[in-house]
Every structure is written in structure tokens, then in C-alpha cells.
Amino acid sequence: MAVDATSLTADQLDTYIVARLTVSGIDLNMLPTVMDPATGVPTRDQALASLRSFVRSTPGVINSWRPPAAESGSEPDALSQQASPPMEYPSIIEAWTGQGEER
Template identity: 50%
Template structure:
């Protein structure tokens, strides 16, 4: 069974939960789609529409991304090779826990 795309209501719950975990409350924005004339803050509905569009178009490609594997790598091992260690600014600090 193929996965179905989430509805707007499901995305709203996801987005609000993620923002709440970061301490962001969208209820502080003015209601509707019109920006607040005094502060220039966008309307809550326009922000949610923009965030829904972002989630629908960005998360799937990001989730499917794999780092490129060296040249002529067998496709069966390419996924494992793409999970290489991240480069570090100060590698000596992380030498012990990378072993």
C-alpha cells in the first residue's frame, strides 16, 4: 500500500508541534492572511500556508538524499558508504568517541 499525502489539518498539527518544541507560538501572529499594518507581521493563515508548502516540497527530497559514494561503488554498498563520519572542526576532540 502506497503512503498517502498528509492533509492540511495533519500538516498543521505537525508544524505547530515542531514549532512548539522550539518555543514558537504562531498564535502571537495576527489572524488571517493580511499582514499587521503596525508591525508588518504576516498573517497566521499565510504563514501556515507557506509552511505547509515548505514541508510538502522540501522534506521528501531531504529525506531521500544520500551523500555521494566514491566512483564505481556497488549500489548495494553505496548507502552504507554514504553514512560516513561528519567532518569536524577540531577532530582531535572527537577521536575517542569515533573509534
């Protein structure tokens, strides 16, 4: 179920942000609670405020972007899908599938 981020409260967004960062191995509790002018490291509250602003505005724009159609009448959704996405380790795939073997 899609939820519009602008309809969420600050506490709901904070819970979402902290959960997503925790899954990625990032702990906001490591940030200071008081501003340190010597280092300029943001406080936890500053980081959450910035992330709330980002989540409310940017992901929807990123998610709805489609590449421009190359030809008039082309389907933009079809162009946004790659038939063969790039492989991270092509040599392993070639070895598994036998594509790299000489015939």
C-alpha cells in the first residue's frame, strides 16, 4: 500500500527513517545531541529534520522519473526497463552458464 509521505506526522517519519537507516547499518544515536562548533557534526535532531524534509520531497520525484522516449510514439515505461541489466560479476555468470567456453 502506497502512503503519501506528506500525510505522515514527524514521529511517523522519524520511525520510518530510523528503521530504514538501521536496516542499512546506520545508527543515528552515534550523532551528538549538542552542536559541536569545532567539528560541525550535525546533531541527531538536525539530521532527522533534514531527512524528514528529504523523504517528504525527493523520493516521489525519483520514483516517478522515466527516461525520455527516443522516438515519438514510444512507450516511456518500456524504455525504462532494461532487457539485460548489467551483471556485477560477468565472468562468474559466464562460467556458470558456459557462455565463456570456447566451442
